[in-house]
Amino acid sequence: xxxxxxxxxxxAPYSNPYLAGIGLGLVLLAAFVFVGRGLGASxxxxxxxxxxxxxxxxxxxHRLEWLxxxxxxxxxxxxxxLVFEGMGVVLGALLSGLLARRAMVVVEKGPRVSxxxxxLMAFFGGSLMAVGAAFAxxxxxGQALTGGALLNLGSWAFMxxxxxxxxxxxTFVKWQWR
Amino acid sequence: MMAPFLxxxxxxxxxxxxxxxxxxxGFGFALERAGFGSxxxxxxxxxxxxxxxxxxxxxxxxxxxLGVTYLSWIGFLNLSLVYLVPTNLLPQIVGGLVLGAGFVIxxxxxxxxxxxxxxxxxxxxxxxxGLYVGTLLFAEAYPxxxxxxxxxxxxxTTIPQYFNLPYGxxxxxxxxxxxxxxxxxxxxxxxxxxQRTIEPTAS
Numbered sequence: 474x475x476x477x478x479x480x481x482x483x484x485a486p487y488s489n490p491y492l493a494g495i496g497l498g499l500v501l502l503a504a505f506v507f508v509g510r511g512l513g514a515s516x517x518x519x520x521x522x523x524x525x526x527x528x529x530x531x532x533x534x535h536r537l538e539w540l541x542x543x544x545x546x547x548x549x550x551x552x553x554x555l556v557f558e559g560m561g562v563v564l565g566a567l568l569s570g571l572l573a574r575r576a577m578v579v580v581e582k583g584p585r586v587s588x589x590x591x592x593l594m595a596f597f598g599g600s601l602m603a604v605g606a607a608f609a610x611x612x613x614x615g616q617a618l619t620g621g622a623l624l625n626l627g628s629w630a631f632m633x634x635x636x637x638x639x640x641x642x643x644t645f646v647k648w649q650w651r
Numbered sequence: 652m653m654a655p656f657l658x659x660x661x662x663x664x665x666x667x668x669x670x671x672x673x674x675x676x677g678f679g680f681a682l683e684r685a686g687f688g689s690x691x692x693x694x695x696x697x698x699x700x701x702x703x704x705x706x707x708x709x710x711x712x713x714x715x716x717l718g719v720t721y722l723s724w725i726g727f728l729n730l731s732l733v734y735l736v737p738t739n740l741l742p743q744i745v746g747g748l749v750l751g752a753g754f755v756i757x758x759x760x761x762x763x764x765x766x767x768x769x770x771x772x773x774x775x776x777x778x779x780x781g782l783y784v785g786t787l788l789f790a791e792a793y794p795x796x797x798x799x800x801x802x803x804x805x806x807x808t809t810i811p812q813y814f815n816l817p818y819g820x821x822x823x824x825x826x827x828x829x830x831x832x833x834x835x836x837x838x839x840x841x842x843x844x845x846q847r848t849i850e851p852t853a854s
Contacts, residue, residue, distance in 0.1 A: 484851035487686035490703040491833075494710025496684065500677035501711060502718035507670050509655025510734045512678050514762035515782075522786045539793040557668045559765055561675020562682070566766035569683035575851045576770040581690035581758060588773075595690075595774040598757015599764070599781020600788065602750050606761065607789040608800055609746025610736055613760040614678075616743070618708065620736055622715035624809045624821055627738030631747040638751025643697035646756050650694050 485573040501622055510554070511619025514562075515606035517555035519543065524550045539607070583650040594649055605638075652729040654722065659729075681711075682766040690758025690767065690774060692849040697755045700843045702836040709829045720822050738805040745799065757781065 487493075504511055523543040526534040527550065535541050543550040570576035582591040606612040609631050611620070617635060620628020653659060657667050685707045686692040695701035722728035754760055757778045759767055764782070767775030789796070811818045840848075 486850055487692070487703070487848075488684040490685060490706035491710050493681055493685035494707040495714050497678070497681040497707060498711035498714025498718070500674060500681055501715040502722075503677070504674050505715065505719055505733050506654045506656065506722065506728060507674070508657040508667050509732050512674070512762070514760070514765065515786075518761060518782050518786050519790075522783055522790065525783075526787065526790075537790045537793065538797070539790045552668070554667065554671045557671035558675035558678065561672040561677075562679035562762060562765045563675075563769040565676035565679025565681075566683040566688055566769040567679075568676070569680045570688060570770035573683075573851070575683070575688065577852065578771040578773060579852050580773045581767070581852070582774065583691070591774055592777045595757050595759070595778040596781040596784075598753045598755075599759070599778035600753075600785030601781075602753030602757055602760065602778075603782045603785025604789050605746045605748070605750030605753055607746070607786065608742040608796070609750065610739065610743070612750065612762065613708075613754075614762040616736065618711060618715075621708075621712040622719060623733065623735055624716070624811060624818075624825070625735055625738065626805070626808045626810050626813045627740060627743045628736065629810060630738075630740055631743040631750075634744050634747025635751040635754065638748035639697045639755040640751075641748075642752040643694075643755045647698070649756075649758075650691065651698060 482574065484575045484577075497618075498622070501618060504619075505622075508554070511615065511622070512558065513555045513611060513615030513619065514559065515603065515612040516615060517553065517559040518603065519607075520550045520553040520556050583648070585651070586649045591649060594646070652726060654728040655732050658732040678762070679766050679769065682763055683770060686849065686851075687763040688767040688770045688772065688775075689849065689851065690772065691852075693760075693763060694755050694758055695849050699839055701848045702840055703848070705836055706833060709832055713826055713829045716822060716825060720819070735807040735809070737807050739801065739803055740805060741803040742800050 501512055520543055523540040527544055535544055580588045580591055609616055616628045617632040621632055686703055693704055696704035723730040759775055759778050761782055764775045764778045768779055811821045
């Protein structure tokens with residue numbers, strides 16, 4: 474029983490991956506041409522953490538060597554390129570999701586896992602990822618994508634290791650997805 | 652040479668924040684179009700039944716790489732003014748492994764989690780909370796991990812520089828590798844019994 478109205482309300486299928494990849498590549502190229510840097514995400518997280526900690530415990534925040542650089546000037550650590558880019562990501566994704574009827578409140582998970590377990594695993598994975606990105610000096614956007622396109626030596630080593638790490642662990646968390 | 656525009660003073664650093672926002676819109680739009688606002692779609696890369704992550708990432712890398720190559724070849728883009736993250740091989744190898752594990756456990760990476768949160772994925776929200784906690788932990792524990800974090804510094808270096816190869820040759824090799832990878836990805840997807848692409852959640 475699939476009526477026409479039902480079809481038109483269903484989420485649209487995702488784009489062809491090669492077309493989406495060309496689009497993503499052109500955005501990245503535009504970043505190189507306009508500002509001389511690539512895209513990123515984890516640096517924005519560090520800026521928010523620095524800002525938040527500074528608001529709660531300013532002296533302590535300044536003592537943390539890894540964050541103190543972000544608190545050095547007079548300007549807020551939130552006045553940072555990646556923070557503005559991140560706000561754009563939210564808007565751009567929302568636009569795309571609304572246009573394709575894919576924006577909805579839902580937990581992404583496989584059939585065998587409870588929502589609570591999935592939310593906890595997401596939290597755990599997120600904290601691991603932050604540590605990995607901190608060690609590497611960037612994440613899949615700032616290192617793999619950006620550095621990949623610039624043939625950055627460390628970025629390529631990083632990217633291969635991301636795939637290696639994920640494939641090595643995938644079998645142990647299959648219950649979450651399949 | 653005209654580009655990068657910011658470095659040649661076409662606009663200032665205040666304006667660059669507006670540019671960042673606009674570029675972010677394009678970034679987020681492309682991520683969501685690709686299906687990267689869905690953890691199920693993303694992790695399918697690691698169960699080999701939908702290799703969109705590989706296809707999108709390498710198409711983007713090849714597109715931007717060729718763009719940079721041609722634009723600097725015709726003298727429009729000064730590649731030496733495009734920021735290159737310095738290489739620290741050991742922490743990048745360790746960080747990559749940890750981040751990869753976190754990817755398949757958490758279901759997102761930082762950028763895709765933003766796109767997923769924007770489109771209502773609750774798991775992306777707790778993933779994001781994890782990101783903040785992990786970042787804070789790293790900052791607090793930095794004296795303990797500084798040794799590894801700053802190990803094996805090699806400065807700003809590219810594959811052509813490090814292996815003393817012509818830039819164009821490496822670009823050509825990456826294009827060939829990507830094309831081979833795309834063919835291989837199609838073959839793997841056909842081989843997988845489920846042979847499904849992950850489609851959006853129906854409400």
